[in-house]
Amino acid sequence: MSPAAESLTLEERLGEFFRQLDLRRFHVAAGHAIDALALARTFADRIASMTLMCPARLSAEPFRTFDTRVLLIGGDRGPNAPVVPELLQNLPHARAVRLRDHVDAAWSDTVADRREEVASILLEFLSDVTSREAVPEIHLEQGAAEVAGITYRVRGSGPPLLLLPLSLSPSQWDPIVDALAERYTTLVLGGAFLGIVPTLEARMRGGYRNVVQNVVDAARPGAGESIAEIGCGSGAVARWLAHHTGGANPITAVDVNAYLLREAAALSESDPTAQRITYRQGDAQALPIPSDSFDVTLTFTVMEELDADRMLAELVRVTRPGGRVGVVVRAVDMLPWINVDLPDEVRRAAERVAGAGADEHGCADASLYRRCAGAGLRDLVMGPQYGADTAQRSPERLRFFAGRIAGGLAAEDARLFRDSVRRATSDGTMVWAEPYHCAVGTRP
Template sequence: PLLEDRARTPGYTRLVGSTLDAAGLAFDHDLLEVGCGPGSLLRWVVDAKRVRSVVGVDINDYLLEEARRQADRQGLGDAIDLRHGNAEELPFPDARFDITFSSTVMEEVDADRMLAEMIRVTRPGGKVVVIVRSVDIPWVVNAGLPPELKARVEAASGGVAKRGCADASLYRRFTDAGLRETLIAPQFLPIQAGDGRGILMRRVLEGMASTLDRDDAAVFTQSVAQARDVGLLSVAWPHHCAVGAKPE
């Protein structure tokens, strides 16, 4: 439900769409999404971008089965090729795709191994596109919080695996891996109280509250409720986005 709700958030599809547009995604391209989960973005790409072929790979069989169900439900089962595989050892031959893409996966794996695999399966002249959550850029929270509490909440960051990547080192990794013309594009994902079914906003706010002691959490919860009641509640979630070209 969380991943599906995120994909229904207008700010998220704008963030992903603008990054893929910067990579020059075109109708004659073969696209791979690494860590496709339930296929939310793949279905959006098929519907909005009209590329030649769309392939998704994920290590989680349950999510892949859900991706197949959702694709079939929307009449897209024949348009999306779903495979089981590990981001650190992709089950594809060299130079298979024009654009190899991943969103909020590199935080959870060996980032350098994953990037090397993404480059391997990308055609010379093709593009590698990676989006990660940011732990080094503050959030922006519009909820009428007291200044000191607001500063602490906005500085909170999620977890990242030992060898994962969730910061500006993403851009250096692209350069070190030999990618050219690297686009450095930190972006914010805006979340409004009425987006989707509200699951993403609720999870974000619960995560912020969990970093506070009981008294501060009570103030936070009250401020959020008041901001929601008057239609002012919004959050901006920082991400790092990178696009790099594989040398010819």
């Protein structure tokens, strides 16, 4: 990517992508709030239909213009279950489908788990809109390429259908791309600027990095000691760790999600120190790694998403006796701290808007400390920490954080909240902090 392309905004990037591929009118299916909002706000005249797949909380306003051309798909259980019914209140003409008995969370693998149901709902909706709206067919060369930092894979022919990344879903759209490609020119978009990747990267540029660093320092990796990061996502922590340790430690980064591992490998490619990280696919609850493999085993905001006790037992197993295990989880039992000027009741409502939540067997609270002791770790260093950010230091993170809160407030409260964030940003006092529980212990 040219240096000029490095500094583009998401909207500029998407605009350049549409220009170079001559995409004038298309269907969109997205899962990540920031992408969907950017598209709806800036490119509404090009969008024939908008499908929101298991979205987290986001503002309904930009989607009102699509009227009946919106499809909302969500599950009836899990942290995101209330989102589709809430959106429907403000998008009364949208088509909404609640998948029965489906856990809806940022990490759900909805398309893989409900493949036929999702394919048929989406195909029926797209065919209905295509019959009412002019969506010309296009013909693009099949295969993969990149424009303005957006990677894309083309399959099929017919009217264009843009498939944007689905948050932390391991299979993304892959299980139904073939079915969709029989009738549409599918473009599967990815890269460092779409989906959860920029959100994870931005978090690690902000106050979260201090939380990570404190845990790494407490785990005391000595020169040459092997380090594993389990649930590495886009590799933001692993790349930082490679630099923090001056390349003196072998680092293995593991994730279950093939899409995120591909993005992580791509991000490491241009960085000689990070090139030495070994990325591996594996399930944290049953690691494909022999016992006693690492001197230091770390994990950051992963235990929320799975069976925490099984994962902790695996972290202990793959760490050698005398080695250290470090864990960070989001703290849903603590409130975020937000430095904005708001009436008390609006502030309380803002602080209580639920975040990504946790799996039924996951850990996102102070039970981490009991679990670590129960897993047999000794000499525990434990406690909550806040990752503090400012609008100047973390503008992308603010967009995500404030967007989520505004999306969970009543309309008038959301307006007051947005105004207060704008005021604090312009007078240089926009500071906020998100809570985490942290623990480091030694394997006996």
